[in-house]
Amino acid sequence: MGEHTAPLFPQEVIDEYAALGIDLPALFSAGHLGELMGVTIVEAAADRVVGTMPVEGNTQPYGLLHGGASAVLAETLGSIGSMLHGGANKIAVGVDLNCTHHRGARNGLVTGVATPVHRGRSTATYEIVITDEEDKRVCTARLTCLLRDVPQPEAG
Secondary structure (H helix, E strand, O other): OOOOOOOEOOHHHHHHHHHOOOOHHHHOOOHHHHHHOOOEEEEEEOOEEEEEEEOOOOEOOOOOEOHHHHHHHHHHHHHHHHHHHHOOOEEEEEEEEEEEEOOOOOOOEEEEEEEEEEEOOOEEEEEEEEEOOOOOEEEEEEEEEEEEEOOOOOOO
């Protein structure tokens, strides 16, 4: 479905996760659902995450991009931004997602761009703008994630 190329990460982020032995592209992928839907992460940093998704295969019965597909793309991108903001010692857990669907898309790729609205110690909120290939806005979403500490392995 989607083109599977490694997303671009800032070098300091690559170094932080490499020191922990973590495969950064795998950690910040679209996950199994995103892979099934053809989501591709193009660029990833705490201040901007970009991803694409094909319309084909992600439509509702009328042949338009399914609103739930837009929500998957939005939550994927906002969660990645939140995880990058939180750093290697935090896990981002989505607690609120809202989407406004402006227009339909029938073919091609849609592109989502997530930018921060708020980046705090315990929460992060991202606005995600999804556009079609003509750069027309298809959906505007907002995702808030709770930033939780990574569980530490039990000693013993």
